[in-house]
Amino acid sequence: MELRDRQQAQAWVAAGMSLSRLAPIEESATIAAAWLIEAVSETGRLPPAGVVLDLGKLFSGHPLRRSTPLPAAPVLRAALRSYEDHVLGRIEASSKLDDVIDAFVGLNDEHRARAVGVLTASLMRRLNV
Numbered sequence: 001m002e003l004r005d006r007q008q009a010q011a012w013v014a015a016g017m018s019l020s021r022l023a024p025i026e027e028s029a030t031i032a033a034a035w036l037i038e039a040v041s042e043t044g045r046l047p048p049a050g051v052v053l054d055l056g057k058l059f060s061g062h063p064l065r066r067s068t069p070l071p072a073a074p075v076l077r078a079a080l081r082s083y084e085d086h087v088l089g090r091i092e093a094s095s096k097l098d099d100v101i102d103a104f105v106g107l108n109d110e111h112r113a114r115a116v117g118v119l120t121a122s123l124m125r126r127l128n129v
Contacts, residue, residue, distance in 0.1 A: 016049025019071075020057075021084055031056065034109070038117025047124055051087075055123065056116040058091055061101040087127075 017032060032049060035056045039047050070077045091097060100119070104112055 013049045017053060019050040019080065020053045021050070021080065021088060034113035035116040038113045039120040042117040042121035043124055047120055052116065052120050054088060055120050058088065058097070059100050059104050059116060059119060060112070061104065
């Protein structure tokens with residue numbers, strides 16, 4: 001899918017943010033935009049906005065506290081549960097997450113966005129997405 005106009009891009013980002021599985025953070029849209037821009041520059045394509053936002057929040061030390069209710073559609077609900085368990089849950093359980101969080105603490109916003117982009121690209125490559 002190619003996003004060709006501003007409205008289409010805004011709708012796509014809003015939909016992705018609404019599927020984000022972690023609790024909202026202050027200024028989510030502004031932060032998400034910076035993270036998404038960096039993820040695009042690293043991957044050469046646009047990863048799902050909700051995934052980028054979730055990864056950035058996890059790497060920033062926000063707890064894995066699901067705030068968004070699961071959708072009514074069974075297929076989407078199953079996909080989100082699988083994503084929570086197999087992606088977010090595994091990252092949270094990783095012994096390396098604390099090291100990533102510690103590294104993020106010392107970064108300014110620009111470098112933090114860059115790190116989210118690099119880590120998102122790495123995960124997308126590893127998942128072969």
